[in-house]
Amino acid sequence: MPLTDSLRDDILAAVPSLRAFAISLSGNGDRADDLVQETLLRAIANIDSFQVGSNLPAWLFTILRNLFRSDYRKRRREVEDAEGNYAKTLKTQPAQNAHLEFEEFRVALDKLPQDQREALILVGASGFSYEDAAAICGCAVGTIKSRVNRARSKLSALLYVDGADDFGPDNTVRAVIGGNGG
Amino acid sequence: MKEVKKQGGLNAEIQSRIGHQLRAMYDDVVRQGVPDRFAELIRKLDGPEAATAAQGGGEPDKNNGGS
Numbered sequence: 494m495p496l497t498d499s500l501r502d503d504i505l506a507a508v509p510s511l512r513a514f515a516i517s518l519s520g521n522g523d524r525a526d527d528l529v530q531e532t533l534l535r536a537i538a539n540i541d542s543f544q545v546g547s548n549l550p551a552w553l554f555t556i557l558r559n560l561f562r563s564d565y566r567k568r569r570r571e572v573e574d575a576e577g578n579y580a581k582t583l584k585t586q587p588a589q590n591a592h593l594e595f596e597e598f599r600v601a602l603d604k605l606p607q608d609q610r611e612a613l614i615l616v617g618a619s620g621f622s623y624e625d626a627a628a629i630c631g632c633a634v635g636t637i638k639s640r641v642n643r644a645r646s647k648l649s650a651l652l653y654v655d656g657a658d659d660f661g662p663d664n665t666v667r668a669v670i671g672g673n674g675g
Numbered sequence: 676m677k678e679v680k681k682q683g684g685l686n687a688e689i690q691s692r693i694g695h696q697l698r699a700m701y702d703d704v705v706r707q708g709v710p711d712r713f714a715e716l717i718r719k720l721d722g723p724e725a726a727t728a729a730q731g732g733g734e735p736d737k738n739n740g741g742s
Contacts, residue, residue: 501717508713513704526710533713537720598696617694618701649689 496540507550517614518561532557555629601651605644612640
């Protein structure tokens, strides 16, 4: 369809989630914004192929995901670098304890296989249905479900080793802070 | 380094916590809104032709015979 003002507004409205998705995937704010920019350029260049009435955010996410995939094959991700850069992309730094917990979560997320990470983000954070996530990733709905389950299971194992026994942020934070407090 | 003692038996509390952290991380970025560069980009591009040019898909203005 042609690039109408309303379509332009809809694309604009999807930008914040596209950035969040890109940062979650790449772990790197600068690269994420490059991905978003390229996604927008491609989307607009190929706007004729967008079906009226279909899911615009899902279409845009598909473009971004495919760009990331091709980019990823070329450049290997550096996890240490990613952690540092991710923190810089945040406008408001979380409070100290929350920040430590947040870093730990980020590191655990980075340890997931890419298939599982993207499935978890699409369903658990972007709010896509399993069906939309499957369309974005070009796989079966059952595959997405299984990837999400495996991602959750692995995160749970990485973050909360003994299950409910040492559950909660306090143990984590205390362990990181060490003998800092009384 | 933590040792992984069990992978199954996910309890609902842990899952809810993971979901919360994931969304918190994601929403932190969403709340930043639309950076100016993207707002301008979307405003400025008129359609397929303009986008192709901006993408560098077309002929550059000048090509002074690079290395």
